[in-house]
Amino acid sequence: MALTDGTEQRRPRAPLAPWLKGSLLTLGSIAVTMLGLLFVTFIIGRVMPIDPVLAIVGERASQSTYDAVYEQLGLDKPLLVQFFYYLTDVMRGDFGMSLLNARPVSEDIARVFPATLELATMGVFMGIVLGVPLGVIAAVRRGSWIDQVARVVALVGYSMPIFWLGLMGLLIFYGILGWVGGPGRLDIFYEDIVPARTGMILVDSALAGDWSVFKNAFSHIILPASLLGYYSLAYISRMTRSFMLEQLSAEYVTTARVKGMSERAVIWRHAFKNIRVQLITVIALSYANLLEGSVLTEIIFSWPGIGSYITTALLSADMNAVLGGTVVVGLIFICLNIFSDLLYRVFDPRSK
């Protein structure tokens, strides 16, 4: 602004509101992370020793056919140019067409992701409900039989091959006892009965009020979800125990006890309250791992989720599908991180 004495004075810039600054920073970091993820995945996809052209034209195609498809896929262009084209498509929400089934990758992902979401959510729910109390009790009663049980549970969970446990679970609970449904999301007689609104059959059948489908879907999901829940439980209970042990040996806990506070209040209102932030990280990581798709579980239980989708795409050299799936998995990690950050602010006054 020009002042009367002819000098100019810059108006001081109003500082950004903290919430706005925080949001902009978060958005910026998401954008940079996504860009990095896309770039790394894209480059890995291009330098991997798999050949999308061969996957399309077949082993016996002539060189001219091979070359034509090579050009058609844009593989003759420099890598950075290919990446630029890919990036602009992704910005429009277009992951391209699956090289193999010629369907939009976004449609495929929309079809397979709800299956994984449903399974992982149920798995992590079981992991939290059982794992957190088990970890707390194991810490409080350190060295007792329950602590030993918790340690064995965690050890088995870490060391047992998931495909073996899955198959044994199938054999016992489906093959021999007949208590649960077999591989797949539904018995064939129940397929395509309820309209797919969310793609999660438990939710869709509940929304449709079709409880026979719900029951059948539940009988199919309970075993793979328990299996994933078990692995989640093993991780969560072990970490909870470790966090709680640290808190229980702190001076403020001794002080609380000396003040005559009840043991329950000491454990849950003081010690547990202080591990919530750490637990959120553990649970978020566990959930993200399950959402990423537990490939072997999906294979054994013929569960058409994103893990088996990406694996099949990778083995078939369908790089558009691999890239699309990886971006979605990356987004999940980022979203869960943001969600964890928000929860930190709620539970940890220091971060406000």
Added chain:
Amino acid sequence: MNAMNRLLTSAALGLAIGVTGVAASFAETPANMLVIANRIDDVTTLDPAESFEFAGSDISRNIYQKLVNFDPSDLDAGYQPEIAESWEVSNDGQTITFTIRDGLTFHSGNPVTAADVEFSLRRAVVLNKTPSFILTQFGFTADNVGETIVADGNTVTITTDKPYATSFVLNCLTSTIGGVVDMQTVMANEVDGDMGNEWLKTNSAGSGAYKLVSWKPNESVTLQSNPDFYLGAPAMERVIVRHVTESASQRLLLERGDIDIARDLNPEDIAGARDADGVTIHDELRGRLMYLAFNQKHPELSKPEVRQAMKYLVDYEGMQNSFLNGQYTIHQNFLPRTFLGAVDENPFSLNVEKAKELLAAAGVPEGLEIEAGVREAQERIEIAQTYQNALAQVGIKLNITVGTAKQILARYRARELDVYIGAWGPDYPDPHTNAGTFAFNPDNSDEANATGLLAWRNSWDTGGLTEKVSAAVVENDRDIRQQMYSDIQATFRDTSPFAVMFQKIEQAAMRDNVANVNLGGATTAVSYWPITK
């Protein structure tokens, strides 16, 4: 899952089943429904002009009729009339006129006409998708189909660029690409001049025994029977193929009675299922061959005695009876058994002493080192290791390079590998499909770049077999043609740098109430319509 895991899992499963017995409460699929567990992740499209995979062929064969087709109850009889009730061949052998059967209808209710046949064959040529070479090898092009494939009244005439053997042309028309589509329905779904290709990838417009209800990639395919099928309504009103990749899961589903047929059991699970109550094992020869190839650019491997010696160093019986147990049978000729012209002579067996004599006669130096390329598939790697052991006994060091399809095939196609260990399946049910790649190489120069030909990939000048293959493909007398292929294979066995070793046997485990199953043999795909329960 690697082989050891697979073995342990199957062993654990087998033990557990054996000790406890499966199925406290046995389920059963409905009497009018057939449920199959199979790997269907190779299905990329259901358009017959484009489909070129095993699982896709299985679906297509049950949806689309062709001018001529194989009868599942007698595959050995060769092609039989289907949409064409008869045909005539012109004197010059270049024109075949098909008369269309009356009374056939598409699933839409539209009649099957000569115009539909003309449209379907022209469309397959014009779309120019991967399997189009099966038709374009007769000289059809997008520019000339207007004159070479012509409907007139209730006849369709096709005119080829040479007087090919009629059996060759008709065998090719039994392939998936020969499927006849409903022109009206398909063109009603055309987008941007794609002749309905996009729509037909996930929908059906056929006149066969079944119509498509749904295809969920990597999940399931559901078919509904066609009550107006010209051979009568199929007994199985609904066929559901579920994508189940894990062998042990397939076996559990079968033994529990939740599926009727399990098509992807590994040898361990086949052995286990064989002892299960109510389960039978169905064995059927398929067209896939396992072979070794020796690059003729290599100065030692190009010697005739060495080529012979290398064939005497394959432990055919040992492999057949161990890790390939039940899944492959010894076969040393490039035409799979049941193909026209197939022969059953297998003169080679493991004979280290004879191999040593031949190598000595050829003057092969001690300590020769050669490289074998193999794709990362368990059975191929095991074959490579077995061969490596045998070669070590004659002082040859075989260095095995395991890689992905891209790594290994790229080097094979570039003529860089000394030895290739691989598999080959016929593209269409005519002897020319394999003869035209194993024993045909009109220009052996690097510049020819004929990467599609196996003979070229191994730098093999076929020594006169190329001309014999060219003659056989235009021989119209079926018996003479058969003899020609027999002779070509005799020479091929002795002189070629290929050691064909095994032919695939598909083992399907099924409930014992399932009858009339035919998986298609070496020539075609599965037929659901004769199946009963």
